Amino acid sequence: MSEAVIHDDHHDHDHKPTGIGRWLFSTNHKDIGTMYMVFALIMFFIGGAMALVIRAELFQPGLQYVDPQFFNSMTTVHALVMIFGAVMPAGVGLANWMIPIMIGAPDMAMPRMNNMSFWILPFAFTLLLSTFFMQGGAPAGGWTMYPPLVLQLGDALPFLIFAVHFLGVSSIMGAINIIATVFNMRAPGMTFMRLPLFVWTWIITAFLLIASMPVLAGAVTMLLTDAYFGTSFFNAAGGGDPVLFQHIFWFFGHPEVYILVLPSFGIISQIIPTFSRKPLFGYASMVYATAAIAFLSFFVWAHHMFTVGMPLTGELFFMYATMSIAVPTGVKIFNWMATMWRGSMTFETPMLFSIGVLFMFSIGGFTGVMMGITPVDFQYHDTYFIVAHFHYVLVPGIIYGIFAGVYYWLPKWTGNMYDEKLGKLHFWTSTISVNVLFFPMHFLGLAGMPRRIPDYNVQFTDWNQVASVGGFAFGLSQLILVWVVIKCVRGGEKATDQVWEGAHGLEWTLSSPPPFHSFTTPPQVTDATAHS
Amino acid sequence: MVKDAVNTAKLLFVFAIAMFGFGYALVPLYDVFCEVVGINGKTGQISESTAIAGEIDTNRLVTVEFDTNVNTALPWSFKAEQYKKQVHPGEIAEMMFVAHNTSDRAIVGRAVPSVAPAQASLFFNKTECFCFTEQVLEPGERKEMPVKFVVDAELPDKITMMTLSYTFFEVPEAERVETASKNRIIDNNKS
Ligand SMILES: [Cu+2]
Numbered sequence: 001m002s003e004a005v006i007h008d009d010h011h012d013h014d015h016k017p018t019g020i021g022r023w024l025f026s027t028n029h030k031d032i033g034t035m036y037m038v039f040a041l042i043m044f045f046i047g048g049a050m051a052l053v054i055r056a057e058l059f060q061p062g063l064q065y066v067d068p069q070f071f072n073s074m075t076t077v078h079a080l081v082m083i084f085g086a087v088m089p090a091g092v093g094l095a096n097w098m099i100p101i102m103i104g105a106p107d108m109a110m111p112r113m114n115n116m117s118f119w120i121l122p123f124a125f126t127l128l129l130s131t132f133f134m135q136g137g138a139p140a141g142g143w144t145m146y147p148p149l150v151l152q153l154g155d156a157l158p159f160l161i162f163a164v165h166f167l168g169v170s171s172i173m174g175a176i177n178i179i180a181t182v183f184n185m186r187a188p189g190m191t192f193m194r195l196p197l198f199v200w201t202w203i204i205t206a207f208l209l210i211a212s213m214p215v216l217a218g219a220v221t222m223l224l225t226d227a228y229f230g231t232s233f234f235n236a237a238g239g240g241d242p243v244l245f246q247h248i249f250w251f252f253g254h255p256e257v258y259i260l261v262l263p264s265f266g267i268i269s270q271i272i273p274t275f276s277r278k279p280l281f282g283y284a285s286m287v288y289a290t291a292a293i294a295f296l297s298f299f300v301w302a303h304h305m306f307t308v309g310m311p312l313t314g315e316l317f318f319m320y321a322t323m324s325i326a327v328p329t330g331v332k333i334f335n336w337m338a339t340m341w342r343g344s345m346t347f348e349t350p351m352l353f354s355i356g357v358l359f360m361f362s363i364g365g366f367t368g369v370m371m372g373i374t375p376v377d378f379q380y381h382d383t384y385f386i387v388a389h390f391h392y393v394l395v396p397g398i399i400y401g402i403f404a405g406v407y408y409w410l411p412k413w414t415g416n417m418y419d420e421k422l423g424k425l426h427f428w429t430s431t432i433s434v435n436v437l438f439f440p441m442h443f444l445g446l447a448g449m450p451r452r453i454p455d456y457n458v459q460f461t462d463w464n465q466v467a468s469v470g471g472f473a474f475g476l477s478q479l480i481l482v483w484v485v486i487k488c489v490r491g492g493e494k495a496t497d498q499v500w501e502g503a504h505g506l507e508w509t510l511s512s513p514p515p516f517h518s519f520t521t522p523p524q525v526t527d528a529t530a531h532s
Numbered sequence: 533m534v535k536d537a538v539n540t541a542k543l544l545f546v547f548a549i550a551m552f553g554f555g556y557a558l559v560p561l562y563d564v565f566c567e568v569v570g571i572n573g574k575t576g577q578i579s580e581s582t583a584i585a586g587e588i589d590t591n592r593l594v595t596v597e598f599d600t601n602v603n604t605a606l607p608w609s610f611k612a613e614q615y616k617k618q619v620h621p622g623e624i625a626e627m628m629f630v631a632h633n634t635s636d637r638a639i640v641g642r643a644v645p646s647v648a649p650a651q652a653s654l655f656f657n658k659t660e661c662f663c664f665t666e667q668v669l670e671p672g673e674r675k676e677m678p679v680k681f682v683v684d685a686e687l688p689d690k691i692t693m694m695t696l697s698y699t700f701f702e703v704p705e706a707e708r709v710e711t712a713s714k715n716r717i718i719d720n721n722k723s
Contacts, residue, residue: 109537176544184537210548218555233559236644237603237701244562248555311650 016516024119027111028516029096032118034413036093037406039121041482043085044399046129048475050078055437055471058464061456071454072140077128079143083260084167085125087394090402091263092117092174095202098409099178101507101514102196104187104523109180117173124166131156142452144249145220147234147242151227158228161220168213175206175213187506189525193287196505196530197280200287201266204294208255208262211298216252219245243308250301258297260394261361262290264401265332268354270505271408272336275351276343277502282335289328289335296325306377315374322372329365333358348500349423353404356396356431364392367442382452385445391438395474396431403430403481410488411495415513418488422480429477436470505530588622589685592692596683598627599697606702607635608669621655622685629662629677631700633669640703641667645696652694655684666703 016022026032053074057065066074096114100107108114131138136154139145145160153160182195182203195203222233223245232238234245273280280286302310302318310318336358345351367389371377380386403426411417440463449460456464495512506529510518523529596619598612609632619625633639643663647653658664662677669675681696 110541113541172548176541176548179544180537180540183540210544211551214548214552215555215558218552222556222559236699237605237642237703239642239644241562244559247562248558251555251558309650 025115027107027115029100029108029111029114030413030514030516032108032114033093033095033097035118036089036096036121039118040086040090040093040402041485043081043089043125044478047078047081047086048478050074050081052471052475054078055468057454058456059468060465061458061461063455066454068454069137069140072142072452073132073138075452076139076141076143077132080128080139080163081125082394083143083256084164084171085121087260087398087402088167088171089121091202091205091260092171094198094263094267094402094405094409095174095178097413098507099181099199099202100185101510101518102199102505103182103185103190104506104519104525105181105185106517106520106522108177109185110177113173114177117170117177120166120170120173124163124170127159127166128163131159134159144246144253145223146249147223147226147245150223151234158224161224164220165217168217171209172213175209178202178206179210187519187522187525190506190530193284194525194527194530196266197269197283197286198263198266201262201269201290204290205259205262208259208294208297212252212255212259215248216256219248219252222248243305246305246308247301250304251298253304254301255294255297257393258294261398261401262294264357264398264405265290267401267405267408268336268357271350271354271404272339274408274500274502274504275348275354276340276345278339278343280335281338281341282331285331286335289331292328293325296321296328300325300372303372303377306374307381319372319374323369326365326369333362333365348407349418349420349427350404350408352424352427353400353407356427357400357404360392360396360400360431360434361398364389364394364397367392380445382450383445384441384449384451387451388438388441388445391441395438396434400430403427406481406485408500409507410485411499412507412510412512412514414489415495415511416488416490416492417495417499418484418492422484422487426477426480426484429480430474433470433473433477437467437474438470440464440466440470586622586682587685588620590620592621592689593618594621594683594687594691595693596625596627596681597693597695598629599695600629601697601699603699603701606639606641606700608633608639608641608700610698610700619683621683621687624659624680624682626678626680629679629698630674631662631667631669631677632674633672636671638668638670641669641700642703643667643698643700645698648695648697649691652687652691655687655691656694656696657682657684663698 016028017025023031023035026035051074053066054071057063057071057074096108099105129138134155136156139150139153139156139160141149141153145164150160151157182199186195222231225231226233226235226240232240234240234242236242269280269286300318300322302314303322306315306318336354347355367385371380371386371389407418407423444460444463444467447460449456497511498508499512500508506519506523506525507514509523509529595616597616598614600610600612602608602610611630613628613630617625617627631641645661645663647656658679658681660678660680662679667675667677679696683694
């Protein structure tokens with residue numbers, strides 16, 4: 001879709017640059033937010049195409065379309081593209097667009113750094129995706145980059161490592177900008193406990209990013225020096241240990257899970273009160289629960305590696321710590337349900353997607369608790385059960401949250417209402433197909449089908465075919481989203497400033513679309529105009 | 533407002549850099565942790581005099597198995613003289629290992645030890661081991677290397693068997709010079 005058309009009906013008094021320079025040198029949080037979102041959408045389709053290669057190959061046992069090496073590249077790069085290219089940039093894009101207008105700030109605190117953190121992304125993904133044309137192929141050792149396997153990669157290894165470095169730098173700068181903005185640029189009266197929950201979840205996400213991304217950067221730097229500079233961090237011959245990599249990686253990896261999910265939690269915490277026409281139930285407990293989840297996420301990493309041969313006490317510690325995260329998560333789920341309780345609910349597309357998150361994230365949450373039980377994990381480890389688990393969390397959990405946010409704020413961004421019928425069609429086709437796609441994977445995993453394998457035993461054929469049909473249906477359903485967005489950008493029924501009858505907060509006091517520069521004089525915030 | 537924001541950002545940058553350092557700090561922390569809980573082959577080393585002073589539990593026998601491996605890149609053969617040995621907890625036992633350089637160049641090798649089950653490794657102490665240092669074998673040289681060890685008398689009764697495993701690796705050229713400072717396993721076993 002075209003970026004330029006999104007803002008073509010701006011108010012005349014708005015001073016804004018024109019042409020390609022507007023985007024290349026942009027320091028405007030709305031433009032940068034838009035670029036992040038468009039980039040995420042493109043990556044979503046690139047990563048999705050890779051997933052469809054996987055599902056096509058797995059439609060039948062035996063090798064059909066691709067060779068095993070390429071299949072492994074597909075699983076590896078699909079994950080990297082979706083995590084670092086689609087979900088994280090979408091979250092940062094929403095933060096860029098919404099946080100300044102939610103807290104009454106004129107822009108982000110460091111607009112130039114904001115520009116830089118966005119433009120690093122296309123650069124990093126060019127590095128990563130160019131590896132498909134290299135000797136030895138694209139990364140194929142899994143997105144977790146475990147040595148010694150990853151060190152056997154051909155010319156792609158340094159490209160993979162530098163891409164991860166750049167992605168880390170980009171997200172750390174984005175996170176610093178968000179915290180600096182919220183801490184210093186709130187409008188008078190916008191106290192911390194009046195912040196919309198989306199802003200709160202992003203503050204906490206940003207802290208998680210700053211604390212965990214540098215650790216990942218360190219881990220891949222060690223890989224780089226092991227491969228090219230003779231160090232032996234993970235090389236047993238030199239006195240190192242490959243298991244050490246897994247510890248460092250997952251010290252980043254588990255908080256990363258919450259980096260992905262917390263913004264979506266924030267989004268649905270805005271949407272559910274709006275369409276229930278009630279304030280959010282338990283605002284303060286939501287804030288504390290989010291902080292508790294983030295804090296606990298640093299003490300559970302080894303649940304990804306129960307099978308490496310840990311001492312029993314270690315396994316027990318990580319098992320109990322993991323399960324304890326279910327408590328604050330449960331607080332959030334019950335708060336959302338209590339918000340809907342006896343509310344005057346309506347079911348517009350954003351609300352449908354939010355309720356979808358509630359139901360299907362919970363499915364992923366429960367299988368997560370199952371995997372957290374050490375003896376059970378020994379059976380499920382590296383099977384399709386874990387694939388089912390994290391895809392339930394990531395797709396109808398996190399990505400649905402992003403969809404919900406896009407539908408919720410699209411009229412605010414464009415000034416036009418989107419096509420509600422198409423939105424609902426997108427929701428229902430996605431929801432049916434996503435369950436057809438991922439639910440059978442639970443059965444496959446329980447029956448013992450290993451993940452990351454291009455071929456399988458014939459007994460797994462039926463459920464794989466069901467999953468593949470669901471996969472293609474889900475992929476096609478996403479074209480509806482593109483259609484809705486393009487249609488909405490081009491025109492439609494004019495949106496009011498408030499857009500939704502039950503919407504409260506500063507962003508709804510601005511015109512739809514908001515002026516290029518908003519809140520140049522900060523608004524005064526009171527309990528009545530704040531969220532919560 | 534903007535000045536405050538810049539200060540916040542500076543603080544956060546320092547925090548990010550500190551976390552990068554923390555990633556590296558996990559490397560020595562990991563070794564210390566493994567040694568404390570006795571996993572990952574980080575078995576204890578004690579001096580011969582402390583080993584002799586310890587009590588010997590003659591009421592029971594523990595079987596110690598010996599497992600030897602050579603990394604595929606290393607042209608050596610490496611065997612223990614026997615596959616297993618029965619010892620009384622507390623008694624000093626010895627096992628001879630033989631390495632043979634089958635190539636026509638001198639090679640520096642390093643053995644990485646490991647003890648299974650992990651619960652047993654806390655009670656397995658060596659007083660002498662070829663794994664404490666690097667081993668140089670001239671072309672065709674055959675070398676006998678003794679290991680002296682003591683199974684602690686405190687070993688829980690339920691453990692009746694344990695395995696001592698070694699894997700020999702070639703030490704990369706770049707690392708040979710300052711062995712003592714670079715070889716983390718050796719450092720840990722000495723402390
Ligand atoms: Cu985890």
